[in-house]
Amino acid sequence: MVDYPEFRQDKYQQKAFNQGGSDLVKMLEDQMEGRSDAWDIRFCYNRYRANGLTVYPTISKVQNIGFGHEATHTNIYNRYKTTLDQGSQRQFKLSPQVEATPYYHQKTLQRYSVVTRIYNKLKTYAGMR
Template identity: 75%
Template sequence: MNAPVLLFAYKRPVELKATLEALQANHLAPESDLYIFVDAPKKPADAAGVAQVHQLLDGVTGFKNIYRDYAKTNIGCADSIIRGISYILDRFPSAIIVEDDLITSPNFLDYMNQCLRQYEKDKNVYSISGYTFPFKQPADYAFETYFIPRHSPWGWATWADRWKSIDWEMSDYPTFERDQKQQKAFMQGGSDLVKMLRDQMEGRADAWDIRFCYNRFRANGISVYPAVSKVQNIGFGPEATHTNIYNRYKTHLDAGNKRVFNLAETPEITRYYHQQTLRKYSVPTRIFNKLKTYAGLR
């Protein structure tokens, strides 16, 4: 059985329409159940966008079964996603999650379901990413997946047992905040992770994914990524919640013809891809991209 697909939306009908069309074009869409979650307006100015999103989603077709959950009051970005995923993973062993600013390749669901089956018993694999940077694949690397110690929330999947292990209250964060050694270890997933976590814990951000990534780190977990991206993020711009910045995440989207993948069998950090990822999230690279943002590039 294919894993249920969760779609989270809010107030962006234009991006959502593109996301839906791409999901509907997936080979496995007619064989997959779609669960839709939409948060309620946070302020009056958001009401029109949310209403347009409802109208668009009311007419969705192309999936095995479709279920809709429209919140009556505003829950908030992070809590809305935590609530929806928790609801599904109380009822199913795994789930595939997509937000309303992602274009998926036609074989995205094939890749996700195959990875969910392949790595289900490898408990150190915490999540499956659909997105990857356009890294050049080494000639001697035959697999179509790699592993790094970093979670990606852009079109991803996980299992119920991993999700239920997350401490959303972050009870050991005060100890972590005083432990420079642990902070350095956490940044083996990227030099930006500690700052993102601090922003969340000190109220400057409303994010679930950095908490998921932190709990993955505490469990010595890793995430599996595709060698060729199955996701393109189109959510950069003035209406984006967290991404009104220069888009340094443009990638090469898989054409989507291949449906069976050569997955790496041993779930351990892939050195080449780990090094490439660390470069992408290095301080000099992030400074350079901030300068591009200040210059008005998107």
């Protein structure tokens, strides 16, 4: 994260980084200033710096078990609850051409938008987990 000081001064880069979610710059700042301890924001930043992409399946192949009494972030609504793929397919054929898909990019932005985050906070305050 040696280039973070330059990133911190560059509003254009910050806007580009926030294309993955409107709270990414704030989460990275909290991480760098010691207000949080989360590996995932460092991963997202390094993916951004490498101009990388992430492949997300349309049906989840993993279940997030990071919520509960022993977890780090338990007091929030678990927006990561997903239907787990019950299929037996173990091999996948990916296209040799790697590119962002506008439809799914928009869906990702919606999932991590300010409106969605407020809605999830309200669910937390209502006692939903």
